[in-house]
Amino acid sequence: QGQLVESGGGTVQAGKSLRLSCKSSGPRFSSYAMAWFRQYPGQDREAVAIISYNGELTYYTDSVKGRFTISRDNTENMVYLQMNNLKPEDTATYYCASSLNYASTGGRRPSDYHYWGQGTQVTVSS
Secondary structure: OOOEEEEOOEEEEOOOOEEEEEEEOOOOHHHOOEEEEEEOOOOOOEEEEEEOOOOOOEEEOHHHOOOEEEEEEOOOOEEEEEEOOOOHHHOEEEEEEEOOOOOOOOOOOHHHOOEEOOOEEEEEEO
């Protein structure tokens, strides 16, 4: 899947929105699931949202359901995470990831993903 480059992080007040973007340079982007993970200091990465290869299936961790939306554009090799109604507990480093093992949303562990972006910081102030 090659290089993944994220953008869109920043600092916002609680209740506001941010949109994260991830560009893949891989030749088979449309064949595999994509995911957004986040990591708090001193903790393991957790899957926040996952989208299947064709965008028809999605998974969200409970804490972001109804607030975050993952989407992808296979014509542009892009995946997005729209984050609305942000909360201070959403403050973390967010990573884009691609899997060579999963086409759907079954991969929930960091070890299920083979390529990672550099991470983008999201800070939500109260």
